[in-house]
Amino acid sequence: MHKICLRSLVLLLVVFSSTAWADLDPASPTVFITGANRGIGLEFVKQYAALGWNVIATARKPEKADQLQALTAAHEKVVIEQLDVTDFARIDELAAKYTEQTIDVLLSNAGLTPKYKSAFKRVSGVDWDIARKSMEVNAIAPLKLAQAFMAAVVASGQKKIIIISSKSGSFELGPKMPMMYSYRASKAALNMYMHTLSFETPKKGVILTLLSPGQVNTMEDIERFKGIKIPNTIETDESVVKMLKVIDGLTLEDNGKFLNYEDGTILPW
Numbered sequence: 028m029h030k031i032c033l034r035s036l037v038l039l040l041v042v043f044s045s046t047a048w049a050d051l052d053p054a055s056p057t058v059f060i061t062g063a064n065r066g067i068g069l070e071f072v073k074q075y076a077a078l079g080w081n082v083i084a085t086a087r088k089p090e091k092a093d094q095l096q097a098l099t100a101a102h103e104k105v106v107i108e109q110l111d112v113t114d115f116a117r118i119d120e121l122a123a124k125y126t127e128q129t130i131d132v133l134l135s136n137a138g139l140t141p142k143y144k145s146a147f148k149r150v151s152g153v154d155w156d157i158a159r160k161s162m163e164v165n166a167i168a169p170l171k172l173a174q175a176f177m178a179a180v181v182a183s184g185q186k187k188i189i190i191i192s193s194k195s196g197s198f199e200l201g202p203k204m205p206m207m208y209s210y211r212a213s214k215a216a217l218n219m220y221m222h223t224l225s226f227e228t229p230k231k232g233v234i235l236t237l238l239s240p241g242q243v244n245t246m247e248d249i250e251r252f253k254g255i256k257i258p259n260t261i262e263t264d265e266s267v268v269k270m271l272k273v274i275d276g277l278t279l280e281d282n283g284k285f286l287n288y289e290d291g292t293i294l295p296w
């Protein structure tokens with residue numbers, strides 16, 4: 028009995044996943060987005076879906092991603108895939124699943140972001156688990172994603188790998204004070220991984236570009252911050268509208284550059 032139930036469950040999962048990929052339209056461009064259940068990632072899904080793109084939206088816990096699920100109900104070309112970006116076996120599994128699917132824009136958005144007071148901890152307060160995890164999620168995983176999906180990007184029409192980085196990881200632009208140790212170091216490491224990769228991408232016709240999304244009010248997603256305007260922040264939709272425009276206008280000249288969300292100007296490392 029137990030065995031039969033398990034087999035039915037596996038069958039259901041297989042049926043569900045194969046239907047998901049069958050919904051994508053070969054005539055439309057495709058974007059693959061990590062961390063798509065909330066914040067900037069969710070807004071990317073909304074805006075690409077509204078433009079009629081195929082969207083492969085990934086989330087760590089799809090069953091809890093209510094807003095993302097609502098989007099799949101409204102847009103048939105949005106499919107959800109489970110993905111924790113630190114699970115490299117799962118990344119390889121998805122890359123194999125979408126081997127026939129070209130990916131025009133691989134959008135590495137998922138990030139372990141510092142929230143609340145933890146952002147202001149001094150060296151005595153550095154959490155070593157978070158330090159290691161930040162490197163894994165923010166720096167190493169985007170490189171693994173780029174490696175795994177390179178063939179799908181190369182085979183696409185637009186051939187773009189977009190990495191959401193942060194001014195916090197820039198020596199020149201980051202805050203001149205001791206804060207966000209793990210986050211800043213992981214974004215600086217991300218920048219160097221991508222700078223290095225950018226020497227490989229042009230030969231493949233791929234544009235690899237890092238973007239700063241600006242200072243975005245994604246705290247709205249958290250219940251106790253609802254309705255509170257955080258000073259000096261922009262709303263998520265504004266950041267994404269502008270990033271979409273920048274992404275749309277990218278050429279091979281922008282390969283290996285770190286650009287501002289607002290107008291695509293070059294930012295210093």
Ligand SMILES: NC(=O)c1ccc[n+]([C@@H]2O[C@H](COP(=O)([O-])OP(=O)(O)OC[C@H]3O[C@@H](n4cnc5c(N)ncnc54)[C@H](OP(=O)(O)O)[C@@H]3O)[C@@H](O)[C@H]2O)c1
Pocket residue numbers: 061062063064065066067068086087088110111112113136137138139140164191192193194239240241242243244245248
């Ligand atoms: N907001 C800003 O002002 C700002 C500024 C500069 C750069 N950025 C960058 O922009 C990106 C998005 O930021 P945000 O403000 O939207 O962040 P957020 O609201 O904290 O959302 C982070 C997203 O990443 C996902 N994520 C975290 N760890 C993951 C993992 N191991 N595997 C898969 N997904 C994971 C989260 O999923 P769960 O819900 O499962 O945790 C969530 O979907 C990040 O890379 C961030 O560093 C943001």
